[in-house]
Amino acid sequence: MRIALGADHAGVTLKDQLKQWLIARGDTVTDVGTHSTASVDYPDFAAAVAREVAGGRADRGVLVCGTGLGMAMAANKVAGIRAAPIVDEASARLSREHNNANIITLGARLTALEEAQELLRIFLVTEYQGGRHQQRIDKISALDKRP
Ligand code: RB5
Numbered sequence: 402m403r404i405a406l407g408a409d410h411a412g413v414t415l416k417d418q419l420k421q422w423l424i425a426r427g428d429t430v431t432d433v434g435t436h437s438t439a440s441v442d443y444p445d446f447a448a449a450v451a452r453e454v455a456g457g458r459a460d461r462g463v464l465v466c467g468t469g470l471g472m473a474m475a476a477n478k479v480a481g482i483r484a485a486p487i488v489d490e491a492s493a494r495l496s497r498e499h500n501n502a503n504i505i506t507l508g509a510r511l512t513a514l515e516e517a518q519e520l521l522r523i524f525l526v527t528e529y530q531g532g533r534h535q536q537r538i539d540k541i542s543a544l545d546k547r548p
Pocket of ligand 1: 409411412443466467468469470471472
């Protein structure tokens, strides 16, 4: 898969570890930064990954900050993005099956590497179920078009 990755200073270490894991899996990775632990503003990186996904240049996005929360709030401002902050395996699966989430956000202060890899693995392999969920996704998409 083509995966866009981004993080702030709190998430950069986990982002870089997940990047190596994705490359080892055979995924194609676009890393929008950040690349150091110098303090940065997470919305800048959320926007960069969200635009890669919304623009069709990436199949899925991965965003890491301290909690995953700010990244999700910012990414969801971009039309076409359904970013889900994920801390457990059931949510990782359901964010795909029911919500067709296209970005996973992770919290480096909440989730250790091994669990983050498993949450990301579930997020990447789980298919959207469609069906009754599609009319709800359509209503989310309609909100993109409102002022
Ligand atoms: C940075 O200290 C922290 O606020 C940020 O990484 C993130 O957790 C925000 O949601």
